[in-house]
Every structure is written in structure tokens, then in C-alpha cells.
Amino acid sequence: MSALKQLQQIVGETQVLTGEAMTPYLIDWRGRYRGEALAVVRPGSTEEVAAVVRLCAEHKIPIVPSGGNTGMCGGATPDESGRALVVCLARLNRVREIDTDNDTITVEAGCILQAVQEAARASNRLFPLSLAAEGSCTIGGNLSTNAGGTQVLRYGNTRELALGLEVVTPQGEIWHGLRGLRKDNTGYDLRDLYIGSEGTLGIITAATMKLYPLPVAQRIAMLALNSLEDAIAMLSRARAGFGASLTGFEVMMGPVLKAVVRLYPQQRLPFEGPSADAPWFAILELSDSESAEHAQARFESVLGAAIEDGLVVDAAIAENIAQSKAIWHLRESIPLAEAELGKSIKHDVSIPISLIGQFVKTTNAALQAKFPGIQNIVFGHLGDGNLHYNVARAPNQTEQELLATQYEVYQLVHDSVHAHGGSISAEHGVGQLKRDELTRYKTELELRLMKQIKQALDPHGLMNPGKVLQT
Known part of the structure; x- marks a missing residue:
């Protein structure tokens, strides 16, 4: 019996896709990578995942795990050989x-992030992982890349939110590690091996994640700033x-937000006059556990003093x-605006916060x-040192001409990241996009x-x- 027939017996005939039905699973959402596959299989349980993996192990069929297909580095896209099975x-x-x-x-791993947030809120709890793709990305994908988002400053990356995992190993065994323990010092931390491994060590099928009390009150402000250094001081x-x-604490270049409101006229900057032309903006969020009045008083005190001292132009x-x-x-509209403006060369980097101003200045000049x-498109999560340092074409340049320089741009930017003690991947993973770059910045021992x-x-x-490692 052929492997495809056996797959149909495991998951059902309608859950094994071939031909044109596979197309959405063979192209990454940025359109940068396209592969081929033996088939796409859609198991409905952990036991079915394990059975599929055992079959692949028997026939030596490569496996590419897939979730919401919102990854930025081609980590869920198969190669062009057509040998792999997309799971x-x-x-x-x-x-x-x-x-x-x-x-x-x-x-379970296929839960949409937004659905997890809503389930937690229905139980009067907060699940704090939040990012622009939360309406379509999945928890399995978030775990596979150790996703970050806008609240890492307070709650940490996905790794910090995970307590236990259920994983199907490459041999098709199931590791039942769904423990809701904050303390477990019984040997090597297998959980942390799988988180951030992008499906190269096993398939995460479920996870036990931390919840938090809902904040009593939140205060959010947008700040207009004269410089990135002022943002760091703030x-x-x-x-x-x-x-x-x-x-x-998010930071954005002024021209980047100007592009957003130009492309989406229904959105407006909350400033008028000179403040609307500030070179940098920041979003500050406070979550208070006491009361709305307490939150407002703290907010006004800190922001008022910053404005009086000239650190903040306007709030x-x-x-x-x-x-x-x-x-x-x-x-959250910045990535969408970027896509409308045309292809760009994207970098997801982390830098020690104290060196971010120097990094941006020297790298822009280089x-x-x-x-x-x-053109530079710089925004990101300043609170945890994570910048999306993207590069767009010059006015007299075509997209093709820009993309022809991408590896030179990568090398220049990543060399600068390395020189400033940073990492070339902060929250998007490595995938196939940065796989070969690792050999420049990881030591031979690592x-x-x-x-x-x-x-x-x-x-x-x-x-x-x-993916992740050269083979």
C-alpha cells in the first residue's frame, strides 16, 4: 500500500491534500518562498499526528510542520524537492x-492566538501574548519561533509563558509534558529545547500556558519625540x-506612521501642528492593579514631568x-503599509537598549x-530591545534592484548588530531566511x-x- 493511501487511512481521505489544493501551504505569506510537497496532511488529534510521524519515519519522508503560515522567515515552507509531507x-x-x-x-497547537486570548478573558484572566498576526497565527507557531510581541517588557517571550508541552518526537512517540508547574528541577529542561526550534526537533501538539489577572485599569499614550535617544531616556x-x-513601550519613526495615515486615511495621528511632524513616536502602556484613578495619577505624574523637562514633545x-x-x-498597521509600499529587506534584531541609538545612527549612515x-523603516519593541530594522528602496530604484542587494544589506546590517552585541533574530525565528547567516555569528562550538x-x-x-541549521 502506498504512503498516501496509508495517510488517508490515518486521518481520512478528505484530510490528505494533493495537487492544487496544496498551494496555500506551499507559499509563505510574504511570497518569498515556494516549495513542493508529496502531500499536505491535516491530522485531527495528537494520536493522528504521532501515527503520521511513525509512517514518515518508516518511509524516511521529511516532515514540515505548519500552523497559521504567518512566519517571516520561510520556516513552514517545504523545499523544491517535493519529497516532504506538510503536516x-x-x-x-x-x-x-x-x-x-x-x-x-x-x-492545542492549532489554536489561533486571538482565540486563546478570548478564552482566557472569558474566565476573567489575561493571556498576554499579543502581536499583529494574532487573528491568524497559532500557538504552535508562536512556540516554534518563541514569538515576542508588544508585552514582552512585562510578561516575557512565549518561552516565559509556557509551563508544559505535549510533543510528538521524530520517532512518533508522544511526550506528555503538560505540567502546570512553576518549579520542576528534575533534570534537563526538555520544554525549552522544543520552544524556538521551529519544528526541527519534534512537533508541538499542545501547551500549558500561564495566565494572569486582568488589569483593573489600563492607560495608553502616544508620545511625540525629538530623537531615539529621547525615547530611550523616556x-x-x-x-x-x-x-x-x-x-x-513601542517606538516608530515618524515617516513610518506618516505612511500609515497616508495609505489608510481612516486612521489619524492624535497630534496636530509641529507635534505631528516629530521624527519619532512611542506608544506607552500602563496596566494597573489598583484603580483607574491610581493609574491616571501615575500616568500624569510621569508624563507631565517628562514634558516639562523637554524629554517628550507632546503626549x-x-x-x-x-x-x-x-x-x-x-x-499594528505598519507591516500592512510596508506591504503596500512594496517589497523591503526586513530585519528582526535585538540590541542592548543602551546601544540602540548608536546602532541606528551608525547603520543608517553605513x-x-x-x-x-x-530608505529606513524602523519600528519595534523598544522595551525589550527588539527592532524591526527594515530597508526600503530608494525613490529611483525598482523592487528588483533593491532585492538584488539584499544579501549585501543583510551582511552590513547583521555585522552592525553583531558589533553592538545583538542578535540577528529576536522574535521571528531563523527558518531558511537566516539559516546561512548563523554561520557568520554563532561560534563553532555553538x-x-x-x-x-x-x-x-x-x-x-x-x-x-x-531550517535553522545547514544540512
Whole structure:
């Protein structure tokens, strides 16, 4: 019996896709990568995932796990050989349990992030992971890349939110590791091996994640600033003034937001006059556990002093939920505006916060010297040092001409990141986009240890081949 027939017996004939039906699973959402596959299989349970993996192990069929296909680095796109099986986890979408006494939620890997947030809120709890793709990305994908988002400053990356995992190994065994424990010192931390591994060590099928009390009150403001250095100084003040109540601090170049409101006229900057032309803007979010009055008093005190001292040019404080959503919508629309403006060369980097101003200044200058007229699109999560440092074409340049320089641009930007003590991947993962770049910035020992782990867990190299590590 053929492998395809056996797959149909495991998951049902309608859940094995071939031909044109596979197309959405073979192209990454940015349109940068396209592959081929033997088939796309959509298992409906962890046991079906395990059976599929056992079959692939028997026939030496490579496996590419897939979730919401919102990744930025081609991590869920198969290669062009057509040998691989894409395993889509979208049908594993149940919320298995919410434990409000333990403040945990156990969900399957195919759960949409927004659905997890809503399930937590229905139980009067907060699941704090939040990012622009939350309406379509899945928890399995978030775990596979150790996604960050807008509230890492307070709650940490996805790794910090995960307590336990359920994983199908490359041999088709099921590791039942869904423990809701904050403390478990019984040997090597297998959970952390799988988080951030992008499906190269096994398939995450479910996770137990942390929940938090809903904040009593939130205050959000957009700040107009004269420089990135002022934004960094304001972040230090906000940390001192708000402590753990500071849940978000985003930064954006002025021209980037101007592009958003130009492309989407229904959106507006909450400033008029000179403040609307500020070179930099920031979004500051405070979550208070006491009262709305307490939150407002703290907000006004810290922001008032910053304005008096000239650190902040202007501040627009949201007065209701609609205004808060409008401010965040401006930030979340930046990737959409980028897509409408044309292809760009994207970088997801992290830099020590104290060096971010220097990094941006020196890297901008180096790019202009080598590629005159090239444009910078800089925004990101200043609170945790994560910048989306993107590069757009010069006015007299075509998209094709820009993309022809991408590897030179990558090398220049990533060399600068490395020189400033940073990382070339902060929250988007490595995938196939940055796989070869790792050899420039990881030490020989680091790469050797990673390859030894891969060899130990996946000796036949069947799990998401060609991603993260060179094969």
C-alpha cells in the first residue's frame, strides 16, 4: 500500500491534500518562498499526528510542520524537492482546560492566538501574548519561533509563558509534558529545547500556558519625540515611575506612521501642528492593579514631568477604549503599509537598549554610504530591545534592484548588530531566511552543540529539514 493511501487511512481521505489544493501551504505569506510537497496532511488529534510521524519515519519522508503560515522567515515552507509531507495542525484547535486557581490554560497547537486570548478573558484572566498576526497565527507557531510581541517588557517571550508541552518526537512517540508547574528541577529542561526550534526537533501538539489577572485599569499614550535617544531616556523614566505596571513601550519613526495615515486615511495621528511632524513616536502602556484613578495619577505624574523637562514633545493620552484601540491600530498597521509600499529587506534584531541609538545612527549612515537614497523603516519593541530594522528602496530604484542587494544589506546590517552585541533574530525565528547567516555569528562550538542536539533527537534529519541549521 502506498504512503498516501496509508495517510488517508490515518486521518481520512478528505484530510490528505494533493495537487492544487496544496498551494496555500506551499507559499509563505510574504511570497518569498515556494516549495513542493508529496502531500499536505491535516491530522485531527495528537494520536493522528504521532501515527503520521511513525509512517514518515518508516518511509524516511521529511516532515514540515505548519500552523497559521504567518512566519517571516520561510520556516513552514517545504523545499523544491517535493519529497516532504506538510503536516498542518489547524484542526488541533481545542482549549483543553482552564485552571483559574493555578492560572493556566492548556491549548492545542492549532489554536489561533486571538482565540486563546478570548478564552482566557472569558474566565476573567489575561493571556498576554499579543502581536499583529494574532487573528491568524497559532500557538504552535508562536512556540516554534518563541514569538515576542508588544508585552514582552512585562510578561516575557512565549518561552516565559509556557509551563508544559505535549510533543510528538521524530520517532512518533508522544511526550506528555503538560505540567502546570512553576518549579520542576528534575533534570534537563526538555520544554525549552522544543520552544524556538521551529519544528526541527519534534512537533508541538499542545501547551500549558500561564495566565494572569486582568488589569483593573489600563492607560495608553502616544508620545511625540525629538530623537531615539529621547525615547530611550523616556523608557528609563517609565520603568522607574511605573515598575512592573509598565506593559508596553513601542517606538516608530515618524515617516513610518506618516505612511500609515497616508495609505489608510481612516486612521489619524492624535497630534496636530509641529507635534505631528516629530521624527519619532512611542506608544506607552500602563496596566494597573489598583484603580483607574491610581493609574491616571501615575500616568500624569510621569508624563507631565517628562514634558516639562523637554524629554517628550507632546503626549496624547487615550481617554477611552476606542482611542486606545486607534493608537494600537496605528502601530499594528505598519507591516500592512510596508506591504503596500512594496517589497523591503526586513530585519528582526535585538540590541542592548543602551546601544540602540548608536546602532541606528551608525547603520543608517553605513547603508546610505553604500546604497545612496535607500530608505529606513524602523519600528519595534523598544522595551525589550527588539527592532524591526527594515530597508526600503530608494525613490529611483525598482523592487528588483533593491532585492538584488539584499544579501549585501543583510551582511552590513547583521555585522552592525553583531558589533553592538545583538542578535540577528529576536522574535521571528531563523527558518531558511537566516539559516546561512548563523554561520557568520554563532561560534563553532555553538553550532556544533546545536547539531549534536539535532542529531541526537532526529538522527535521520526528517524534521523540517533545511531550517535553522545547514544540512
